[in-house]
Amino acid sequence: MVAKTFGSAVSGIDAKLITIEVNVGQGTNFFMVGLPDSAVKESQQRVESALKNFGYKMPRQKVVVNLAPAGIRKEGSSYDLPIAMGILKASEQVLFPTLDQYVIMGELALDGKLRPVKGVLPIAIEARKSGLKGFILPIENAAEASIVNSLNIIGVSNVGEAIRFLEGELDIEPLVTDTRDIFYNALAKYEFDFADVQGQENIKRAMEIAATGGHNIIMIGPPGAGKTMLAKRLPSILPPLSLQEALETTKIHSVAGKLGENASLIAQRPFRSPHHVISDIALIGEGGNPQPGEISLSHNGVLFLDELPEFKRTVLEVMKQPLEERKVTISRAKVSVDYPANFMLIASMNPCPCGYYNHPEKACVCGPGVVQHYLNKVSGPLLDSIDLHVEVTPVKFDEMTSTGKVESSDSIRDRVINGRKLQIQRFEQNPEIYCNAMIPSHLVKEVCPINEAGKALLKKAMERLGLSARAYDRILKVARTVADLANSENIKVEHLAEAIQYRSLDREGWAG
Template sequence: MLIKTFGSAVQGVNAYTITMEVNVTPGTKYYMVGLPDNAIKESEQRIESALKYNGYRMPRQKVVINMAPAGIRKEGSAYDLPIALGILAASDQMRGERLGEYIIMGELSLDGTLRPVKGILPIAIQARKEGFKGFVLPVQNANEAAIVNKLDIIGVENIKQAIDFFDGKVDITPLVIDTRDIFQATVNQYEADFAHVQGQENIKRALEIAAAGGHNAIMIGPPGAGKTMLAKRLPSILPPLTMQEALETTKIHSVAGKLGESASLLSTRPFRAPHHTISDVALVGGGGVPQPGEISLSHNGVLFMDELPEFKRTVLEVMRQPLEERRVSISRAKMTIDFPANFMLIASMNPCPCGYYNHPDKDCVCGPGVVQRYLNKVSGPLLDRIDLHVEVTPVTFDQMTESRKTESSEAIRERVVKARQIQEERFKDFPNIHSNAMMPSQMVKEICEINAGGKALLKTAMERLGLSARAYDRILKVSRTIADLAGTDEIKIEHLAEAIQYRSLDREGWAG
């Protein structure tokens, strides 16, 4: 008897429906075809054990399972449940007329208990698109799938419960959650807040400008000055995620298996801080079946790279293209997969190996030329893509112990949101541009016009401070963002002057 059940395969951040055709006929042996990997081939042992434990039998006949389309390689143990149910229906041990109405996924334990699987959200989105009535899956994944409306989400704990559901012996109420209510209730709930930071007003200002224009930034300062602490608070002043951004971000984390059990829609912007020993593949994504890397996991959020010069050169260089194109393309012999990567890069570094170059109180012990060699670990093309260079100085004792209340993240975020709204209006005719940082060079000349006084100031700054040519566009973009924060259409001289301050690493002789 031939029975069809339906599962799904995830490639990139998209899902493709897979049909499990199960045929039980007179004969012997168990055959699985359709490009399954070893984990799927091993499912025979898990399925047989789970069926016996729950009072069913594995047919002692010829069992042929075809996973179609046969040209797509299938991976993982998530096909255990649909294959097991197909075998039971094909051997007349359960009713099979409703199996075709549902997408079914789940990994079986030897006793029939279901384990959670990853990539549930894109699978649920595809199931609704293709008109399936519902989705039968492990109960631990039900909250994630319930983000998708107009699809019956049937969470089951074990194979017996799934069998009874399809046999009509139990009625499982589909899980329904109000995604928008949950999203609105938890949006912008960050543990870290700028209200807890004493001093460092100039760094807070720089991060506010970075958030308002979507600019990348690097902080240079001695150990213990607060670079990491400040970076962790940056997501709390970024504009709230939109529902579309939240879905995009959740899909990526779902595919990577980073959501955790019973997780639902991500409502806060991601903050990823990989260790400096990370490989280039782990950063941009890859593998035999490409998986998203830290760059894509930072989509719509912040990628923080602490101690930037300590990262391997190859790791730093692979970031250059994603920073420009805001996506990662991973090519294999038979496919090319794109992962979104629209993130803000925030980096920090010591000014030298000992950490105390330019320190107000401690002497640097690095030898001649050591400081410059240390800074040269970060290439010019990468620095070219970082708009703000901020020098961080240690907080004094008086600043740490003062009792006055500092500005909260919520107050800063209000100004950032207003500046972003100005930019959304400015770029409404350009669908791929949403912030000042994303402007191409030709657009900078049109949108970032400066008066004669501004041109004279910029010329003087570039000549006297030894600023490089690559700093020109960056200064104009940042000054445009500062003007947006001030609510003015014109870029004034004070806006340009402030933007010029944020090009420390472009100054000739900065490191001696």
């Protein structure tokens, strides 16, 4: 007898429906076809042990399991449960009249319990698209899958519950989640707030500009000046995620297995801070079946690189293309996948190995040429792609002990949201652009026009600082954002002057 059910294979952040066909007939041995990897092939032992613990048996006949379409490689242990259900029906140990109406996924332990799996959200979305009735999966993954409405989400804790449910003996109420309620309740819950930061008003201003225009930013300053503390608070002033962005972000973390048990929709912008020993493969994405790297996990959020010169040069070089194209293409011998990578880069660094070059009070002890060598660890093209260079100085004692009221992240975010609204209106004919940092080169002059006084100021700055053409575009984009924060239709000289001052690493005096 032939039994049929459905599973799913995840490719990138999308899923494809897999038909699992099981035939039990005359003969001996167990055969699995349809490009299964080693983990899928090993399901025979897990399935046999799990079924035995619940009073069922593996047929002592010829069992053929076909995973179709055969051209797609199947990976991982999440096919255990649908294979077990197919074997039970094909061997006529149970009837399962509705088996072909569900997507079924789950890894089996030897005692029959179910372990959670990765990529549940894209699988649930694909199941709904395919018109299936529901999704049977480990109970720890049920909250994540319930984000998708119009699909019966059946969470089970072991293979026995799945069998009894499909037989109609056990009534399991589908898990229903009010996605919008979860989303809106979690929007403004941030662990860190700018209200906790005394002083550093110039850095807060630079971060407000960066958040408004979606600009990349680097902070240069001595140890203990507050660079990491400030970076952690940047997500709290970014515009809230839209529901579509939240779903896309959750899909990426689901595929990577980063959601955790009983997790649901990600409603806050991600903040990723990889250590400087990270490899270029881990940053971009890795594996025979490519998994999202740190760049994609920070999609719609912030990627923070602390102590930037300590990262390997190859790691920093691979970021240039994602920064420009806002996506990552990972190619392997037999597969190529695209992961979105629309993130804000925030980096920090000491000005020199000892950390006190250009310090207002402490003397730098680095020898001649050491500072330049240290800065050269970060390539010029990468620095050119970072819009704002900001110097961070230690907070003075009077500011640190001040009892005056400090502006909160909420009030800063209100101004950021207003600035973003102007940009959305400006680019309503170009839906792929929604912030000033995304303005393509051919539109910079049209979107960021400056008057004669502004041109004279910019010409003088470029000649003195030796700025590249890319830096010229960056200055105009930042000036456009400063004007948006001032609710000004035109870029004025003062807006341009403020934008120019955020190119610290291009100035003379940073040569070492």
